[in-house]
Amino acid sequence: MDFVDNGLYRDITEYARDTPTWIQHTAEIGTEAGLLVFVALFVAGWWRARHAGTRAFAIAALAPVATAVAYVCSEVLKSGVTQERPCRAVAGAAAPLAECPPHGDWSFPSNHATIAGASALTLVLVRRALVWLTVPLALLMAFSRVFVGVHYPHDVAAGLLLGAVLALTVVRLGTRPATRLATALRGSPAPAARWLAGPGPAPVTERPAPPYTTHRRR
Known part of the structure; x- marks a missing residue:
């Protein structure tokens, strides 16, 4: 398995070195910029959910929390596995496009991929239409970590799966208490609390029924 993974890592990093310079720079920037895109989507989801029902708002508020929990669990697992980065461990591999993290910043699982997997799934729970944006972005972010040479393929695959499973679990367990909160x-007398949670959906006003009229027969 290590032989296959090392070979795939070499193939991807060698291919990365042969790509045009603008693609290399885009990959280096995009691997971090993707995180900012997810943050912006979280903020947009929260803002939109302020005018939705309490359950929808609760899920939108839980989305970044679930992602943070997934990241912490990833970091704990990483500290237990202590797998060296491929940019130092794989002999004969092409030089990474990004700077190789220092010794002690372990490789498995990928924190970026974990955050991407958790963010993609929770944002889909907030709004299903986002699946066409968040899933490709998460996959692209995960692949970019191998492309720039700082992770093995199995690091990012495990990170995506770990992030999605943990985030889904947190949202499922937390939706009911978050809805009560x-x-x-929304019923708090504190203006800041009401602003944070939003006014909820606009009340539906019923239109008055048209007046009853009778028609004479001629």
Whole structure:
């Protein structure tokens, strides 16, 4: 398995070195910029959910929290596995495009991929239409970590799966208490709490029924 993974890592990094310079620079920037895109989507999802029902708001508020929990779990697992980065461990591999992290910043699983997997899934739970944006972005971010030479393929695959599973678990377990909290915030006398949770959906006003008229027969 290590032989196959090392060979795939070499193939990808060698291919990366043969790509045009603009692609290399885009990959280096994009591997970090993708995180900012997810942050912006979290903020947009929260803002939109302020005018939605309490359950929808609760899920939108839980999305970044679930992602943070997935990241912490990834970091704990990484500290236990202590796998060396491929940019130091794989002999004969092409030089990485990004700077190789220092010794002690372990490789398995990929924190970036974990965050990407968790973000993609939770944002889809917030709004299903986002699947066409978040899933490709998460896959691209995960691949970019191998492309720039700082992770093995199995690091990012495990990170995506770990992030998605943990984030889904947190949202499922936390939706009910978060919904109760959202209800309390919207009914709070504190203006800051009401602003944070938003006003909720606009009340539906019923249109008055048209007046009853009779028609004479001629």
